[in-house]
Amino acid sequence: MLNPFRHRPPTCPECRSPARMLYGNCSYCSTQIHIPLAYFRWIWALVVTVLVAAGIPTYTEQHAGTWFLSLACTSLPLRIIAGYLIPPWFERGPVKLRLPFVGWYLTHFVFLFTYWTFLGWSHFALGASHRDIAELNAILSSPIGWINPAFFIVPSRSFADVCGILLGNSFFFAVATWFLYRGARFIMRRNRVTRINLSEQVGDSNEDD
Numbered sequence: 158m159l160n161p162f163r164h165r166p167p168t169c170p171e172c173r174s175p176a177r178m179l180y181g182n183c184s185y186c187s188t189q190i191h192i193p194l195a196y197f198r199w200i201w202a203l204v205v206t207v208l209v210a211a212g213i214p215t216y217t218e219q220h221a222g223t224w225f226l227s228l229a230c231t232s233l234p235l236r237i238i239a240g241y242l243i244p245p246w247f248e249r250g251p252v253k254l255r256l257p258f259v260g261w262y263l264t265h266f267v268f269l270f271t272y273w274t275f276l277g278w279s280h281f282a283l284g285a286s287h288r289d290i291a292e293l294n295a296i297l298s299s300p301i302g303w304i305n306p307a308f309f310i311v312p313s314r315s316f317a318d319v320c321g322i323l324l325g326n327s328f329f330f331a332v333a334t335w336f337l338y339r340g341a342r343f344i345m346r347r348n349r350v351t352r353i354n355l356s357e358q359v360g361d362s363n364e365d366d
């Protein structure tokens with residue numbers, strides 16, 4: 158009987174055995190294997206599609222932040238289920254170690270949350286005016302609070318609402334810095350390739366002399 162939750166081990170591209178990965182090597186033939194990045198992209202695309210489908214009918218204007226936070230929390234069990242339904246596949250070659258976008262995103266959220274907690278308490282301790290607090294909330298609500306006022310931080314919002322709003326804003330910052338980082342890396346790599354080509358040309362001309 159077909160059981161979609163039965164965990165099938167992926168086959169090794171070298172020895173064709175249903176293999177396990179041990180420290181980046183096939184458990185049978187010790188060939189270097191890795192799970193390609195495309196697999197993780199497909200899995201997250203599926204998770205996001207399900208979240209969008211679930212998010213549209215459940216949206217509430219009063220607790221937009223909590224709504225977003227609960228959707229984000231649902232993504233973790235969804236990711237695990239998707240991983241079982243669509244088993245990974247292996248490709249030959251070593252693992253390319255790099256920080257996944259999810260990690261990058263969560264780092265931004267932790268930073269923004271710490272910033273909010275620290276500034277909130279320091280405003281409280283210093284006896285800040287209503288205007289100061291409103292200014293702080295306006296900064297922390299950017300940019301999604303300006304796109305949709307339901308995501309603007311006001312004193313009547315619950316803790317879960319504020320966490321959801323900060324999580325939503327972290328996404329914008331994470332995407333922006335991710336593209337900056339990837340852009341900078343692309344330019345640096347292109348410059349290195351140009352330098353190698355130039356030094357090869359210099360080497361060639363020296364040989365001619």
Ligand SMILES: [Zn+2]
Nearest residue numbers: 169172183186
């Ligand atoms: Zn193998």
